[in-house]
Amino acid sequence: MIETSTLYNTLTDQIVQNWMLAPEILPSIKTKYSNFTKILWESKFDKFIHFLKKQSQLNHPDRKKLLNKLSQFFKYNLNYSEAQLHLLFSDDMISASKDFIINAWKFDPDLSYEEIFQALRNMWIIFGLQSLFGKKIESTPSLMAYSLLYPYTDNFLDDLTISNEEKNKFSERFALRLSGVRSSTSTYIEKQTFALVDLIEDEFNRTEYPQIYQSLIDIHDAQTKSIDLLDNTQLLSETDLLKICIRKGATSVIADGYLILGELSDQQKQLLFEYGAYLQILDDLQDANEDYEMGVNTCFSRLLPHQKLDKILCKTYYLGRSFLRTLQKLYPNEKIFYDLLRRSFGLILLASLLQNQQNFSSKFIQKMENHSPFRYSFIIQRMEDLQPLKHLFLQKIENYKQQVSAKVS
Template sequence: MTFHSDLRKNIQSQFIAKWNECPDQFPESKRQFNYLEKRIWEIKFNHFLRLIKKEIRTENPNKSKILEQSKCFFEENLAYPQDQMQLIFSEEMLDATKDFIRKAWAFDYELSFGDIFQALRNLWIMLGLQSFFGKEIQTTPSLMAYSLLYPYTDNLIDSATINQNEKLDFCTRFALRLTGEQVAAKSQIESRIFDLVSLIESEFERQTYPEVYESLLAIHHAQTDSLKLVKPKSELSDAETFLIAIEKGATSVIADGYLVLGNLNQKEYHFLYEYGAYLQILDDLQDARDDFKEGIMTHFSKNLQHAKLDQLLCKTYYLGKSFYQDIKDWYPNELSFQGLIQRSFGFLILASVFQNQDDFSDHFIQTAERHAPFRFSFIQSKQTEMEPFRQHLIKMAEAYKTKEFVV
């Protein structure tokens, strides 16, 4: 990128240095939950689950009641403070989510629920940034478009039925479209992707907001670069795979920031770089086993060939702690966001261990479990019971399908 080129290289170097300096031992000072505390948490969760299942089984489940019960569980049982509850369950956030689901399915009726949920993960980060930066929380044309771009492009790039040359050919055409050229689409999915770029152009005029499009090109180049991680050609060093990961994550959230604010100052840019880079590291940690099976050699999945992930998870924890301190230094008054970030990162770290126990040593799993409010065996036993709730969420989302697309 032109304006922030030197800044980005400097932040990148600092971030890599932080990672290299992070300890790889389990943190001793982290809070532990004894057996009695875990049982109390589990009883509360069982009570919540019974209430939800009872409501779902009725002929016409009351969505408002389910939402209120969820709010009570977060606030009374998980001890979320009011300010964080407002960030998660605000009417504006819920309305923007519903609005996105309507518009996404109106744009493409054939999108799967999985695609919608993947896009929502992108959207929620941007809605959170709108709130963080004091903007109105809403699904703008560009936020909808950017959130959908990556289910489409990911599905195309990850498809086993499309060969590497075709993928690289698409990447070239997509880059041209992002620069403003009118490019003929070679497939229906490409046509959809190019239409999404047009939606962004409808909100951000290229001459006035050149950095918006530089940021979109940057994430595209980072995604293209990530094709180097695919076997059998992947012979990159740990340092090279780590750089590819943080660039992919950082450029993605920097683009989020530009689409929310239009322009970024240096502090905003630095914050978004670290935020995106760390989210990508967490993502790669959680997906290590799946990536390994698919021949994608990330910094985490490639290490599964010869080691467990104990030490890499510890480094990830300490890197998150460093980023959390940076947020406190940069935005000392944003206490709600700070607290929510701290909770979210802690949850994702523990979820990585629970969901991928084959990738960690037995001793490490036992140690990590002592810091979780639930026994891992309890969480495992609830997987099947949660399925009706998941199906209900899908039904609720599909109720927003419409044939009219109005931005």
């Protein structure tokens, strides 16, 4: 087995090289949609929206009917296969999501919906990895604890109202706690994060699973390093920014893997490293405007408002293809997981373009729209019409919160 630090350095350099060499124009795409075809697709979408609105007006929406309709929409309108839908809408996936939400609010009833969603996104990544590795899809105490660490620590470290000195003090004390040193807590953030580490220790003995705790230290170190992104006095190069981004994303998903399996092979480390790195790059692309406004330097935000992101989105696309090749090489029989990731990456790139059109040239937007089954103007208009789906989801998790409150009282 390759020494972990050596492997991570090699993988980081490889991703940086792939990024630098990635083309700045998209490949030729054969599939194009005529206006007539787009109108047909949009008509199907509107029927689905109409159903959602009707369900949202009911006091007790039909959950099974809603899931069935959602599954049919994905199948017949977005061309998802039966196998892909089985993974997305399986009882195990839904049950595990519910367990996470309930137990998260048991741990901290004051967690906001936004914080729950933030942690739940990591849990969905975990559920996908559990399926890939042939494990039961479930929310364990340690996985819940790890996923909750990063609404707390990430948001604390990204808060511009908190001084770097205060952040560094917390980081030092939290690093000691991750290494096994117990001490009294002096702040709310320490109380919550230290308690979450307790939950992980209850499930995994430090002596038997040292790599789990090393992976937690690795993600903490990467997060602490990301404080440099808030320092506008540092003139970080594109390579420096990219390496910070890569390590933050990669170490996060590596930790997911350790908490799922306990131990990882070099092959599993490579897959998880590249996967996490790419997810972080996609996240930075989507958040380019927000990061720019907050003074957070990333490969994307630092170009605004002086440069369009056409070329850098193309690089992001090719980097995703590189990761998918790694997945296909290391796990050639996992076609379902491969196809789901390929689709989700495409949707994220599309969302990044639609949500931040001011960051792209009109020519680039028009070219991309030619290959979309929907007109972009239609998607933007209908985004608000998807609020009933969000309302139904919020209504459901509000019921979970009431269940927790009732048991506590």
